[in-house]
Amino acid sequence: MTKDQTGPLGPEEQDRYHRLAEWAETADIAPGAKITKAAGPGAGRALLEAALGSPEAVQRAVGKPSLSGKGTSPTLSIRIPKDLAELLEARAELEHLKPSVVVRDALRAYLGHSS
Numbered sequence: 001m002t003k004d005q006t007g008p009l010g011p012e013e014q015d016r017y018h019r020l021a022e023w024a025e026t027a028d029i030a031p032g033a034k035i036t037k038a039a040g041p042g043a044g045r046a047l048l049e050a051a052l053g054s055p056e057a058v059q060r061a062v063g064k065p066s067l068s069g070k071g072t073s074p075t076l077s078i079r080i081p082k083d084l085a086e087l088l089e090a091r092a093e094l095e096h097l098k099p100s101v102v103v104r105d106a107l108r109a110y111l112g113h114s115s
Contacts, residue, residue, distance in 0.1 A: 020051055045058065048061070
């Protein structure tokens with residue numbers, strides 16, 4: 001027999017969650033409704049905070065922090081040979097780092113920048 005658990009949320013929060021989930025799954029858009037894109041990167045933040053409960057919860061939910069201060073960090077998507085990928089994975093494991101950290105460190109060393 002397993003113990004009934006409501007998770008980290010209290011009964012009121014669980015009820016609110018279920019109501020929001022039901023609304024999200026059944027919300028209809030009125031015929032003729034005009035849908036427009038939000039005005040900026042912060043648009044919708046209040047809605048997320050209301051849905052998730054706090055600014056901290058939103059921060060956890062939206063993903064990784066920027067490496068460039070404010071705003072998003074530039075990203076690179078590159079193809080590499082399989083043997084180079086295996087070397088990268090081995091080096092990252094040896095140093096207990098993520099492969100992305102090893103790549104950033106290697107680029108800094110190659111390009112002569114320090115941080």
